[in-house]
Amino acid sequence: MIRRLAWLTMAACVVFVAIVPLVYVIDAQFYRETRVGLANDRSLVAFVDVFSSAEYLGFLANALVLAGVVTVLSLLIGVGWALVIGRTDMRGKRTWDTLITLPLYLSPFTGLMAWIALGSEKTGFVNVVLMAVLRPFVAQPQPVFNIWSYAGVVYVMTLFFCPLVYLFTVGSLRGMNTALEEAARTSGASPLTVVLKITLPLCMPAIFASGLLVFILGAELYTIPGIIGSTAGFTTLPWRIFQDSTAVPVHRAHAAAGGTMLLLITVVGVWLQGRLTRVGERFVTVGGKGFNGRPLSLGAWRVVAWLALAGYVVAADLLPFGALLVSSVMKYSAGVITAEVLTSKHYAMFFTTQNMLGALWNTIFLAVLSGAVCVVVGFLISYSELRRPGWATKGLAFLAVLPVAVPGLVYGLGLLWTFLRTPLYGTVWILLLAYVAKFLPYGVIVSRTGLMQLHPELSESARMSGASAGRTMLSISMPLLKPTLMAILFFVMLMSIKELSASVLLYSQDSEVLSVLTWHYMDNGDYQFAAAIGFVQTLIMMGVVFLAQAIFRVRLDRAFGRETPA
């Protein structure tokens, strides 16, 4: 009885925090628009315009095509690295793990600043260096890289999302029972056949979950496609939603309808995920019996793999982090770095600027707390969905995932309207609710994937030995899933630190966070100070993850991969 009551309370909270704002958003599209907001009378104009006009459908198509291209590329690269690190005898795995996941510590818009400095056609550091190198050999070397193009958008977004795919798939590959691979190899299958026919299919839940996340995040991202896209000549739906929400005359109903459109895409995605992984036992790789796998031997391919990984590390880590650091110590943007453009004033300003230290504290506080809440609630939702399937548990799991799809700007408005009349408004607590609602889907999706790979025989044995359901969950499922739960904790903490679009709508003078301040300074054109804040933000993310790793004795790269139980 008490357990049921607790579950009902949690369900009610989830519905209130995650779904009520969505209802506000969906409802908002059915109002008439005024120059500055919504009128009191109803209208279908915005709904019809967004869902039927060639203009908006074109923006949606642009967003979906871009997200699709980025997802495919991210899956190819991310799963590729996961295979190399998780299933082969590649050396230096710990180092590679860290290097591959490093871009996670960069937020999209600080990363974008770095890539503008690196990849601009005439003055980007990359082109300046390349042209200097080529000049002795070519009469008039041309720029080889232009970030202000469609390819530039795809490139930058792919680099951002590869680590996500890697983290979500390397775990499954590491923790996989190798008995099937061994059997295939013994039967004469080539290594490639083993990977394509055995390894990857077994890893499908993780691959699909990561692909779905990347697709949804790619489809709702507005900063990179928006800022570069308008120069390159294309507009995506999230960028149009951003413009509809922020530029005069405001089109709030259009923005809400656009958000609903993206929400529908996610509903389809989540439904597809459920269909494709519905036979859970097909993906069980952690059972009650231990195993020791033999990694695939790379042989002569090790050099090729090493070079490819090194190239990736240069592109994804060295260049953007280097550019961000260099930008943060420059007085203004310049293609050639000389002593006269260098300054350390931005780092001094960090500690003297009003609100900065408060923002720093709020950022860390919210990251830790939202991470913890998403771990616990996400796990409980998935656990009840998989271990006690029923319309209520499945329905709750479905509802909890929905906010992931709605662009933060639109969802933030829903949260604002939901909590405006409560005492939470104007405090850090409303930001906490926003982060929990926005990132709980990751808690649900990732813990569901982990639980699906955990054979119920383990829990059943405990129950047969007389343990209660709660005791079984605490003593069997949670310890076995500890690395997965830690993965959620790390991931949500990182996402919370980087979150901007909802924060910018909900913060107050007492609850500023670093991402909002970075955005303000970028918006003011003070890109170098924004780069300094972005760099400090990156260091904080690393520090928070390092501390969490030390406290829980789990490494981030291992967290997403469950260790083989002995």
Added chain:
Amino acid sequence: MISRVLRWAAVAAVCLGIVPAWAQTDAGLYEAAKKEGTVVWYVGGPLEGMNAIAGQFQKEFPGVKIETMRLVGIAQYQRFMDETGAKKYIADLLQNTDYPSISQLAEDGHIAAWKVPTFDRIPPQFRLKEFAYAQYASTNGIVYNVNKVTPDEVKLLESDWAAILDPRFKGRFSASPMKCGVCYAPVHMFMDPKFKDRYGAAFIDKIAAQKPASYSEVLVTIDRVIAGEQDFTISGWEAAAAVKLLDGAPIRWVFPKPTPEFGNSWLGISKYAPHPNATRLFMNWLMGDAGQIAMEKLYGSKGTLSGVPEQRPYVNDAWYHAPVEYYAVDWKRWDENYHKDMDLWAAALKRAK
């Protein structure tokens, strides 16, 4: 004559720091302000500059703290109205960059009337009855990279906006389709019916034929000029360029004839201000000599209060030529045509690709 001498003497005393600012103001207001202790200022202007100005006020009026929160343009209007609708009265003072928004708020009775002591020294185009005052003026110009544009070309650009159509500038400059006040001001002027033969939609088409690079964010256009990626931008304005110039960036700017100038960052006191006395004290200071001097020194934009000694350091440089022919915006047409004109402008820039 005597009053003018006294005024200049007072200004000089403030500049020299002889007379503390609090000593010149209504002692009762300051005492009441100290009891309230805080002003929550919703700022639309750049945070760093506004924080610096607020810091100067705090130095001059110990005991009154300014808490800034940045909300730009229409987002500020919406946030304020959402809060007002929910009876959550947080903001004391609004600084809004969108004139129609502040005008609407005043019209709807959300802004308190407050006649600042310097009211008569604020030109009519920079005040909205007794409800709101433009803290500074924005002046549009062409911002160029000194290493990319020759002195002859600078002279040509300074002559008239039509100079950008010169074949030598094809593919060398940038613009922004962003919807904001300073972005719209030149377009507003080009589309002015009185300039229909000189500029108009045909002129915008000709600009597009010059193949300008288009950046979604207006400040990116200036940043790209500083970096040397573009030679100049036609979406520039003095305050934004001045901040970078003072940092040592290799840029300067010219004011082609005619030069759009309009009141920006409109200050209005919320009718529901939780700290009304502190807010009025701060408003008096911002629109007084000391506040305007602080603004010009710390932010670099041109103040709107007449009779204040020039503080902008670059105006005495040889390259700097003040505008010779101002263009005053028509707020009514601005409000009516903003969206339509900016869509036309954005479409032209898109065609330029």
